[in-house]
Amino acid sequence: MDACTTLVKAFPQKILDADHRDTDPPSPLTKAYGDPPIEVTCGVSPPAGMAQAQSQCFEVNGVGWYAKEAANGVIFTTIGRKLYLEIAVPKTYTPEANALTDVSDAVKAHNPLITPCT
Template sequence: MPRVLLAVLGLILLAGCSPGPVRVAVPSPGPEVATACGPLMEALPAKVLDGERRDTEPVSPFTAAYGDPPIEVTCGVSAPAGMAQAQSQCFEVNGVGWFAKEAENGIVFTTIGRAVYLEVAVPSEYAPEANALTDVSDAVHRFNKLVFPCT
């Protein structure tokens, strides 16, 4: 009997340590962008920077999260303030152009020169934050059509 009690207590403790769903703002893209985001989001990896994929709240096909603190990925967002398309400074990671903007607790990266905007918000605890882009760039390269190159 004591072994069963210890096993139950162990499960309760493990369940209490699991991070819950991540609250992520859900964009409202038009039909064409929403259609393009589907395969892209499905192609995202199971892990980003060794962080497991987590549930998001509300549940949406446009959002994903990884690790704790969460790295948030959102497809179908608007262009961020300060990004002026081809004139904005960008840098490439595995053939994908990114625009970077400092946020309150990290950096928000947005694809640049692609058919749809994909945003990756990386907390400063993961510095250098751009390393997270390596894990998602393959999906972006395959499922987010290049419109103009990063310059």
């Protein structure tokens, strides 16, 4: 999980103008921003439904994502990268996908591409 720790550390101090905040419990695999929190988790399992989701892959600044609607917003998971990274963005931050532009540089630099988004 050292690769996840490096990736999470590379994330910006803000996502969608929401400041970085502490997580409870603290973990080198997670990061949170704002209130309600935008939650980042590295090292997750691929979400159910993602295997047949290649047509649902969308790209933001060179990073492929799978989006799943949740009760309180959208959960985005990287596609085609070595590590599965999840970003849960509450509806408060609509349009939720805008959060992905703030993290794409860190993902590209620290999470190697295996398969491009198609």
